[in-house]
Amino acid sequence: MYIIDVAPLRRIPRPAPQLLSYLSQKKLETGALAKVPLRKKDVLAVVLGCRDFDKQEIKRADFVLKPVSIILTESAVFALWQLKLAFWLGEYYFTSPGVFLKMMLPFTGKKFLRLVAQNQKMARRQQLWIVPTLADLDRLPGQSKTAVHSSLKNSRLQELWLKAQKGQLTKIAGTKIAAFLPWANLRQITILKESNAHHRSWDQYPHWRVHEVVFKIARLLKTSVALESSLPSVETFYYAKNKQINLKTSWPRKNPTVKIIDQRQELSRKNASIFSRDLQGAISHHLKKKFPVILFNLRRGAATFILCRRCGLTVLCPNCEVSLVRHNTRRGDLWLCHHCGFSKTPTKICPECGADQIREFGVGTQKVEAVAKIFWPQARVARLDSDATPTLARQQEIVRRFNRDQIDILIATPVIFSHLLKPVVLAAIISADTILNLPDFRSSERLFKIISLAKNFTKDEKSFLLIQTFNKDDRTLRLAAGSRYQKFYQGELQARKILDYPPFCQIIKVTSRHQDAQKAIALLKAAQVKLSAAQKQQKLTDFTIFGPLPGFIPKERGRYIYNLVIKFKPSRKRPILGSQDLRRRNEFLNYLPQGVLVDVDPESIL
Ligand SMILES: [Zn+2]
Ligand SMILES: [Zn+2]
Incomplete structure (x- = not known):
């Protein structure tokens, strides 16, 4: 026994x-x-x-x-290194190692297990490239790489799993799950487009990021790691400057003339249209010359919020406390919830005061499309967003049509950033304010990025990027317009140092969700009391606790959301926490009650 x-x-x-x-x-x-x-x-x-x-x-x-x-x-x-990796990730994301073990062994059929257990290794050198999305995978140069991603058939994935373990696969390109292959002799890992948000899993807890997995693999297997980006994240750039990360930057090459259009002035000139007169003029001018135009818009749908003009009521989803969004669908016009799919037939009558005063505001891609069709009835208008093109194939179809000059005006959400389009002479961002106004520490970084990516869709210095905004003097907007990343980075780093944000601390967002708002908040209040007591008793000065505060989306799918934000100052700043810091941090997090959701290094604190 x-x-x-x-x-x-x-x-x-x-x-x-x-x-x-x-x-x-x-x-x-x-x-x-x-x-x-x-x-x-x-x-x-x-x-x-x-x-x-x-x-x-x-x-x-x-x-x-x-x-x-x-x-x-x-x-x-x-393999032993896989067990070590899973345990480290379990600690890092304050969850179970089992979550990661499951990703490393996605199949458990008898035959598969027998083959894995018997697998003989060959010591051929393996290289891995990680891209954020499937669309990026299609665009990767060099045909000799084997693609690994979660949309493959199970039989194919099993085959690749065994081949990777045998060392028969030598050049692999994949999305983040590829990092969990059972490597035989992995020598080099490259993370492409490193600052892309798709490198982090967001739909399921834990919200792990491929960087942390890769950094740990590199230590366990003595693999070399390189990060590539045309616009690295502030944190990555910081560590690269400290020579703690091997970063290759290919700064955006396109430098069109950027014009920032003050929409306040437009309003004072009585132009309430979503197209300023400058933008209208520019689009007409370019269409006349048969030059296609790309219009970037961050929100999808038609109207993005619905309001009673008499009593001020905002029409919210009954399950989620977010504004419903007007969509023109095949079933007719609908008010839809982007969070739970709730839908309702639009009405003009206010449910609160009974007045005939319900109006729709805000600009989604459908609205841009509808207005563009009115302004330029001859133009061939198309839309690239997750409503019009829910699948990669449909997106690629639009891209092909655009590249064959079959589209005059393309209206796109950031979905477009994974695709390669024929460069244009005129591009525009309908409103920069959607990001600018979000009260999150990464908002400036996101805005800088979107503007830089948008520039990359233009042809040359003689091209134009027009940006409409109500905040024309915003610092980030100005610096992004001038492609001044270094200057932006320095200011951003300074601000984060003063306000204590990454890379100067690690953020842990603790979330509680409950149908009863009181219960949601009580769980976090109890957590906060326990953590604060431990902090006092043990004189822990490297943790700061904020909240509980209602989530940016205060209610989703019938459950109220509250957050507690914990900032942790590690003893040494490095790309991944050292083992002592990790132990200290988790000893503290162990005071958290069961039932809370823990998000380590969250994408946003909202
Ligand atoms: Zn009303
Ligand atoms: Zn909803």
Whole structure:
């Protein structure tokens, strides 16, 4: 008889122990796979240690160990470095290692496991390129790379998994899941478009980012890592300047004439249209010359908020406290919720005061399209956003049409940034204010980025990028217009130092969601009291707690959202936390109650 220590391939809510012990008839290798009973269910678990049964030890423990249910493999299906990686990621994202183990072993069929366990390695040098989206993968130069992404068929993924483990795949390009392949001899990893938000998972907790996975793999396997970007994030640029990250920057080459258009002046001239007169003139001029135009707009839909002009009521989704958005759909005009899909037939009658005064405001891509069609009825207008082109194939179809000169005016959301279009002489950003007005520490960075990316769609110095705004003197806007990244970076870094934001601290966003607003807030208040007490007692000066505060979207899908923001100052600033800092941080986070969602290095604090 043996005692084995295992980690289940699933999330076990912290602070419950992540390691469990069972009895086994057979001796099992570290990295072997078994099914073990856990809360009346059999769950997959990986073996981390196996030792001889010692009756004394069993007696000392005041519980009885249960036997393993099924042994799936006696030999390892996980390499030691994979186990270390999963455990480190589990600690870093304050979740279970099992979440990451599952990503490293996405299939558990008998045949697959047998092949993984038997796999013989060849020591051919492996290289990995990571791109943010599927569209980027299609555009990657060089045909000799094997593509790995989650949209592949399972049979294909299994085949690639085994080939990677054997070392038969040598050049691999993929989205972030490719980092979890069972490498045989990985020598080089490159993260392309490193500041792209798609490098972070956002739809499921934990919100892990591929950079952290890659940095840790690099340490475990002594792999070299390079980051590439035409516009690195402030944090990456900071670490690169400190020589802690190998960053290759290819600054945007396009330098069109940028014109910032003051929409306040337009309003005072009684032009309430979404197109300023300058922009109208420029579009007409270029269309006449048969030059196509790209119009960037950040919001989709038609009107982006709906308001009663008499009593001021904003029409909100009943499940989410966000404004409904008017969409022109095949089912007719609808008021839609972008968060839960709730829909409603538009009405002019206010549900609050009964007045016939409900009006729609704000500019989405559909509205831009509709108005453009009125202004330029002869023009061929198309839209590139997740409503008009929900699939990659549909997006690529629009791009092809555009590149064949079959579209005169293309209206696009940031979806366009993953595609390669024929450069234009005129591009415009309908409103820079959508980002500018967001009260988040990354807003300036995002605005700078969008303007720079938009510039890249223009042809040359004789091209134009027009930006409409109500904040014409905004510093970021000015610097982005002048392509002054270094200057922007210095100011941004200074501001973050003063206000204490990354890279000067790590942010941990703790979220509570509940149908009952009081319960949502009570959970975080309790957490806040516990954390503050621990802080006082242990004289912890490197943590700061803010909140609880209602989320930027205060209610979503019927559940109220509250956030607690924790700032942690590590003893050493480096791209990934050192083990001592990580331990210290988690000792503190262990005071968090069960039921909260933890987001480490969140994309936004809202
Ligand atoms: Zn009203
Ligand atoms: Zn909703």
